[in-house]
Amino acid sequence: MFFSRRPPSPTELSDAELLARYRQHGAVADLGVLYERHMPVVFAICRKYLRPDEDAQDAVMQLFEKLIDTLRRHEVAHFPAWLHATARNHCLMMLRSRQRAGPESGPVLVQFPDAAGVESVGAAHLTDDAEEQELTEARLQALEHALAGLPAAQRRCLELFYLEKKCYRDIAHETGFDLSLVKSHLQNGKRNLRHALTSPPNHTSSANAAR
Template sequence: MFFKRRPKLPAELSDEELLVRYRLEGAVADLGVLYERHMPLVFAVCRKYLRPDEDAQDAVMQLFEKLIDTLRRHEVGNFPAWLQATARNHCLMILRARQRAGPDGALVLHFPDAADMESAGVLHQAGDATEDEELTEARLQALEHALAELPEGQRRCLELFYLEKKCYRDIAELTGFDLGLVKSHLQNGKRNLKRYLDSAPNAAR
């Protein structure tokens, strides 16, 4: 007697297997499981570019809807890396749409530390659309590079304070720094971040 092997549950499949099965069968449940695995990564990327958090959450959901069609038509190799790049591009598209819809054609980028670091943003009057897109992307890339260039303590404190919304005491507990050092890392980190952004050759102003 032969028994029909039951189909594997989505949770039992690897990323690659889920991608293949979704492309062949189109079961959104498969894609949902795959996306949920990497949703923290997607949300982290969206929070770097979009504020408030509700906008980032909306972008996460919008991206999933786009993937329903995209992943039926395209083969993807390294899914986490591809998804991270796709999320970043989706956020850039949102920023560009805001630029076109903004008053007086002004483009304002709110970086992760927008509340206290207005100097890290960009205010640019709209001209040639291609130039504006290049400007936007260059500044966003410059911010990423600037964070990576900071000393570890400064970078970690900035990420916890601005991206994860931790208070000074929480940061001290998570990092082992005393409160004075936490405040020093935040102050020096903001200063160094601004200095790097002001001098970055790829960040056209």
């Protein structure tokens, strides 16, 4: 008599195995187990940006719904780090929406943690330790100012690529730019943002104006 081997339970699989199986089969139960493992940290990140706790809880659930689609389409190499960055960006998007509704939300920064070059520069201005460090008003304003100083096309491409996780082709379709121009805007935008953050204050404006 032959016995068929049962598929492993989601709880028996590593993060990478759960991601691979979810991409292959699309079973939300697999994603649910994976997300639950990291939910305490995700909730802690959301609480840093959103108050009251009910808003943070809503953000945690909204993020899971977003991952259902995103993780079927995008391959993620380092899930915990990617998830933490995605959670921060999700909260920042919520804050930006509130800011558009009124000034009481204060300055809001769009950050692009997937960009290694921008991330290394941002560390000097914005501590990327989501576990412990508090984001200060001055650092948020510095990065927000640097981002706002980019040409509109560069800023839009950065938002679509890093914040909304769109591919080059989707960005080209949404903006009307051809693929080569999309790549150019992303490359130049990261370089200009890096330059703005590392230049002395009295040189930043002239450097941006030159571009």
